[in-house]
Amino acid sequence: MAARAETVAPVSWKTGRVASWLVTVDHKRIGILYIGTSLFFFVAGGILAVLMRAQLATPNETLLTKNAYNEVLTIHGTTMIFLVVVPILAGFGNYLIPLMIGARDVAFPRLNALSYWFFLLGGIVLYSSWFASGGAAKAGWWSYPPLSELQYSPGRGQDYWILSLHILGISSLLGAINFIVTIANMRTRGMTWMRMPLFVWSILTYSILLVVALPSIAAGLTMLLLDRNAGTHFFIPSEGGNPVLYQHVFWFFGHPEVYIMVLPVMGMISEILPVFSRKPIFGYKAVAFSTLAIAFFSLLVWAHHMFTTGLPVGLDSFFMISSMVIAVPTGIKIFNWLATTWRGNLHFDTPMLFALGFIALFTIGGLSGIFLAAFPVDWQVNDTYYVVAHFHYVLFGGSIFGIFGGLYYWWPKMFGRLLDEHLGKWNFWLMFIGFNVTFMPQHMLGLLGMPRRIYTYSHGGLWEGYNLTSTVGSGIMTIGVLLFFVNVWRTHVARKGVRATNDPWLADTLEWYTTSPPPPNDFETVPYVTSARPLRDLRRKLAEQT
Amino acid sequence: MRRKLLPVFAFAIAATLLGAGAAAAANGGFAPQHPASPNAQGIKTAYWWIFGFTAAIFVLVETLLVVFVVKYRSRGRSRGVEGAQVHGHTRLELIWTAGPVIILAIIATVVFIELPGIRNAPAATNALHVKVEGHQYYWQFDYPNGARSINTLYVPQGTVVDLDVTSADVVHSWWIPQLGGKIQAIPGRVNTTWFQAAHTGTFSGQCAELCGLYHAWMKAKVVAQTDQQFEVWLKTAAHTELGQAEFEGVCATCHGMQGQGGYGPKISDNPLLTQPSGLESLVEHGRGKMPAVADTWTPAQIKALENYVSKHVYTGAATSGG
Numbered sequence: 095m096a097a098r099a100e101t102v103a104p105v106s107w108k109t110g111r112v113a114s115w116l117v118t119v120d121h122k123r124i125g126i127l128y129i130g131t132s133l134f135f136f137v138a139g140g141i142l143a144v145l146m147r148a149q150l151a152t153p154n155e156t157l158l159t160k161n162a163y164n165e166v167l168t169i170h171g172t173t174m175i176f177l178v179v180v181p182i183l184a185g186f187g188n189y190l191i192p193l194m195i196g197a198r199d200v201a202f203p204r205l206n207a208l209s210y211w212f213f214l215l216g217g218i219v220l221y222s223s224w225f226a227s228g229g230a231a232k233a234g235w236w237s238y239p240p241l242s243e244l245q246y247s248p249g250r251g252q253d254y255w256i257l258s259l260h261i262l263g264i265s266s267l268l269g270a271i272n273f274i275v276t277i278a279n280m281r282t283r284g285m286t287w288m289r290m291p292l293f294v295w296s297i298l299t300y301s302i303l304l305v306v307a308l309p310s311i312a313a314g315l316t317m318l319l320l321d322r323n324a325g326t327h328f329f330i331p332s333e334g335g336n337p338v339l340y341q342h343v344f345w346f347f348g349h350p351e352v353y354i355m356v357l358p359v360m361g362m363i364s365e366i367l368p369v370f371s372r373k374p375i376f377g378y379k380a381v382a383f384s385t386l387a388i389a390f391f392s393l394l395v396w397a398h399h400m401f402t403t404g405l406p407v408g409l410d411s412f413f414m415i416s417s418m419v420i421a422v423p424t425g426i427k428i429f430n431w432l433a434t435t436w437r438g439n440l441h442f443d444t445p446m447l448f449a450l451g452f453i454a455l456f457t458i459g460g461l462s463g464i465f466l467a468a469f470p471v472d473w474q475v476n477d478t479y480y481v482v483a484h485f486h487y488v489l490f491g492g493s494i495f496g497i498f499g500g501l502y503y504w505w506p507k508m509f510g511r512l513l514d515e516h517l518g519k520w521n522f523w524l525m526f527i528g529f530n531v532t533f534m535p536q537h538m539l540g541l542l543g544m545p546r547r548i549y550t551y552s553h554g555g556l557w558e559g560y561n562l563t564s565t566v567g568s569g570i571m572t573i574g575v576l577l578f579f580v581n582v583w584r585t586h587v588a589r590k591g592v593r594a595t596n597d598p599w600l601a602d603t604l605e606w607y608t609t610s611p612p613p614p615n616d617f618e619t620v621p622y623v624t625s626a627r628p629l630r631d632l633r634r635k636l637a638e639q640t
Numbered sequence: 641m642r643r644k645l646l647p648v649f650a651f652a653i654a655a656t657l658l659g660a661g662a663a664a665a666a667n668g669g670f671a672p673q674h675p676a677s678p679n680a681q682g683i684k685t686a687y688w689w690i691f692g693f694t695a696a697i698f699v700l701v702e703t704l705l706v707v708f709v710v711k712y713r714s715r716g717r718s719r720g721v722e723g724a725q726v727h728g729h730t731r732l733e734l735i736w737t738a739g740p741v742i743i744l745a746i747i748a749t750v751v752f753i754e755l756p757g758i759r760n761a762p763a764a765t766n767a768l769h770v771k772v773e774g775h776q777y778y779w780q781f782d783y784p785n786g787a788r789s790i791n792t793l794y795v796p797q798g799t800v801v802d803l804d805v806t807s808a809d810v811v812h813s814w815w816i817p818q819l820g821g822k823i824q825a826i827p828g829r830v831n832t833t834w835f836q837a838a839h840t841g842t843f844s845g846q847c848a849e850l851c852g853l854y855h856a857w858m859k860a861k862v863v864a865q866t867d868q869q870f871e872v873w874l875k876t877a878a879h880t881e882l883g884q885a886e887f888e889g890v891c892a893t894c895h896g897m898q899g900q901g902g903y904g905p906k907i908s909d910n911p912l913l914t915q916p917s918g919l920e921s922l923v924e925h926g927r928g929k930m931p932a933v934a935d936t937w938t939p940a941q942i943k944a945l946e947n948y949v950s951k952h953v954y955t956g957a958a959t960s961g962g
Contacts, residue, residue, distance in 0.1 A: 160853045234850045240827060241810040241852060246776075331828025337811060338826060371712070372721065377728035402813060402822045402848075404831035407759060414751065418744040422737060428701060429736040435708045438723035442713070450709065457701045461694040464744075468690055468751045470758045473821020474672045474683045477813060477848040538669025543817045545848040548856035556668050600719050
C-alpha cells in the first residue's frame, strides 16, 4: 500500500539533499546552518589573526603591508564579533531553545530562516569588500570618523562594511524578536519562569539586549553612510559635525554587544557545570537574576570606552562606578559556579574542561576590566595591548572556550555521535596553554607602551620578546583549534564516533528527553515539568518504579 | 601517570615564577612605566592598589577552582552517583555579593583620592602653555612665543606644562607613558592635559588611536631640558631647526629620510623642491594620494621647509626631467 502511494505522489524538489537545507524552516537545521557558517567564519577570522601575529612576531616585519594590516585587523574584529560569536550563539539558541522549553519549533519559523539567510548575506558582503575598489574596510571594527569618512577612507570597502553591518543587524533583530516571543509563549506545561533552563534565561536576555542596542548602531551607521555618500556631515567637524557623537552612538551599542557575546555563554556554563558535577546549579535564582542585572547595567556603561575622549570628570566618575557595579553580579556568577562544583562528583569530560577553563580565564578578563574601569588607570592603558589582552580573555578565554564546551556537550544531541574524548582533551589543553601564552604577554606589552593596531614596531628587548612569545602561543592555539575539526572529521567522515543515546551525559534538561538527533517535530510527547531539572525528576521516578 | 607529571608541573611553575620575578624586577610590563611626572605617579599608585585587590581575588578564585577540581573529582564514582544536592545558601551568596561591593568601594575611593593629583595640574604662575595638534602623521607643537616644533616637544624640566590637544584631520591620541595618560586629539574640539617633567631627558610615546596607514610611525618625543637650555632652544634653535624637523617629521614619513622615496615617490631629484610657490601649493592642498600635510602651517613654516629641502634634500634634477 505504502509503496504504491509513494510512486503516485510527485517527488518535490524541496526534499533534495541540498535543497532541503535551502528551504528548511526547521529550527534545528537553521541552528546547524548558523553554527556551521559561524565556524567557517571563525576559521577565516582566525587566519587573519594568525597573519597579524606573524606580522608582529619580530620588529620591522614585512609580511603584511601597512595597508593590508589595517584591513586585516578591521575584518578580523568585525568577523569575530558579528560573524562568529553573535551568530553562533544564535545558532545554539535556535537549536536548543525549542528543545529546552519543550516546543516543536520557534514562534516564527520562516522569519527564522530569513534571519539566517540575512546573516549569510551579511558575511558575504563583508568578505566581498576585499575586492572593492580601494580594498577592504581599514578603519578598525569601530570605524571612528573622521577616519572612516570619505575624505580619509576613499575606497568602497568602508561602504561594504556599513552595508554588511546593517544586514547583520536586521538578521540579529529578527532572530532576537523570534527568541523573545518563543520563550514567552511556547514553554511546555509546567515550565514556569523559574523552571526554565539557565541557558534559556541567557538567550532571553541576549535577545532583549539586541533589540535595545541594535537600533543605536543602525542609526550611527546610517549617519556615516549618508556622510560618505549623500553629502551630510554628521561627523565632519569642519562642516559643523561632531565625531564624538559617533563614539557615543557606537558604544551605546558596543558595550551591550560585549554582554550579548558573553551572557549566553554563561548560560551554557550554567548548564554544563551542574551536569558534570552531578549537582544542581548553586543559587538558580541568583544566577538568573544576575544575568538580568548584568544586562541592565551594561546599558549604562558605554562611555567607559571613551575615558580618553575628554569627557567631564563627573561623567567619567559615573561611568567608572556603573562599570564597577557590573563586577558584582559577575562575581556572583563566578562564586555560584565554584560552589556548584563544591562536594560534587566531578567528571572531566571535554565540555567540563572547557567550562572550567572558562571560569579560570574569564576571571582574569573580569579582573583586568577593573583596571580599565578606574578611569585614570584607563588613561594609561586604554588603546594599548593591555586592552587587547583584556577583551581576548573575555571573548576568547570566555566566550569561545564556553562555545567549544557547548559544541562538545550538545554535539551528540545535534548529530547523534559523540566527539572523541581523547582528541577533545588535546583540543582543550592546546587551546588553553596556547591562549595564555598568546594573550598573557600582551598585558605586559600594553604596560610597556605598545598601542593597539600598529602594523609594526622597531623596539627590541622586551617588546620583541613578548611579541614573539605571543606569536608562538597563537601557533599552539591554532593547532588546538584544528584538532576540533580533526575530531569532527574522525567522528563523522571516518565514522569512528560512538553513537549517542538520548541522554549520554545524564543531563537535566528537556533536550535530552528526545532522540539524538531529534525527529523533525522534536518530541512525541513532553513530560509535565515540575522543576528546573525535569530529566533528573524522570530518572528518579523511573528508579522508584523499578 | 599523575606522579610522573608532578615534577613537570612543579618545574613549570617554578620557571614561571622565576621568569615573572626577573621581569618584575626590571619592570617588565607588570606596571605602568617608571613615572616622570606627578600625574603618571598618581596613576601608578592607583594601579598598584587595584593590583593588590584583584590579585587577592584572582588567587582566591583560582585556588578554589583548583582545590575543588582536585578534591571533588569523581575518583571512579560513576556518573549515576550524585554529588551533594545543595541548591544554594542565601547567607553565603549575600557574602559574595557584599564582599565585592566593599572591595569596589575601596578601589573607587582610592581612585577619587588620587584623582585631583592626576587630573589637575598644580597651580603654577610660570606654567608653559603648548598647543598640540595631531596630523596624519605627525604632532605639531605651538609655543607661546609663536615658535613651532614637529614631533619633538621641548619643555623646561620642573615646569608645569599645560597642553591643549586637538587634531587637524582624524582622531589621534596623545600619549607619553612616563608623563601621564592619554587624551584623544579630536578635530573641532580642544582637550586638555598636563605634565611636569621630574627630570631632564627624553620621553617617548606614540599615537594611540588608529589614524590611518602610518599610525605605527606617528611617534612623539618630549625633551625636558634645563630652563636655560630651553630658553636658548625657544629663541634660536626652534627657528633654525624647524625646516629639518618638518622634513623629517612630515615629508620623510612617505618620501624617505633623504627624499629617496618609499611609500611616496622619490623627491630628491624633483625640481619642485626649489620652486617655492609650487611647493607651497602642493603641501597646503595635497595632490592625489598626498594629503594636505601643511594645511595649518604658517608662512614662516613653509619658508623654513623650502629653505631646508632646496639646500639639503634636493640633489639635482634627474637627467630626463627638466
